[in-house]
Amino acid sequence: MYLVLIIITVIVCALLGMIVLIQNPKGGGLTSNFSSQSQLMGVQKTGDFLEKGTWVLAISLMVLSLLINVAVKSGVSSTTNGSQYEEQIKKSLKAPASSSSTAPLLPGTAAPTQAPAPKK
Numbered sequence: 573m574y575l576v577l578i579i580i581t582v583i584v585c586a587l588l589g590m591i592v593l594i595q596n597p598k599g600g601g602l603t604s605n606f607s608s609q610s611q612l613m614g615v616q617k618t619g620d621f622l623e624k625g626t627w628v629l630a631i632s633l634m635v636l637s638l639l640i641n642v643a644v645k646s647g648v649s650s651t652t653n654g655s656q657y658e659e660q661i662k663k664s665l666k667a668p669a670s671s672s673s674t675a676p677l678l679p680g681t682a683a684p685t686q687a688p689a690p691k692k
Contacts, residue, residue: 581636588629
């Protein structure tokens with residue numbers, strides 16, 4: 573689920589970037605008073621479509637971000653991973669301390685025999 577949301581978010585981000593770059597600047601500046609006379613009817617309709625598309629993609633990006641946050645928190649439980657690590661630590665602490673003279677045996681070697689304790 574998390575991976576699907578990430579892929580959809582990347583696609584929405586790419587589309588949002590393209591739509592923003594396609595739009596004509598509507599900003600102010602020095603030319604804001606003179607630019608209203610040069611717009612044609614077709615350009616206005618295209619601008620409305622691109623503006624609505626920008627809003628839809630921006631809102632969907634925010635919703636996807638929230639969904640990813642919820643999916644990550646519910647999908648990966650820190651207590652589950654933490655309990656596994658704690659269990660391994662407890663096992664290693666509870667294991668009896670072995671003497672340093674015992675070493676792991678290699679395959680094909682015979683186990684060393686202990687000499688009997690001397691009699692007093």
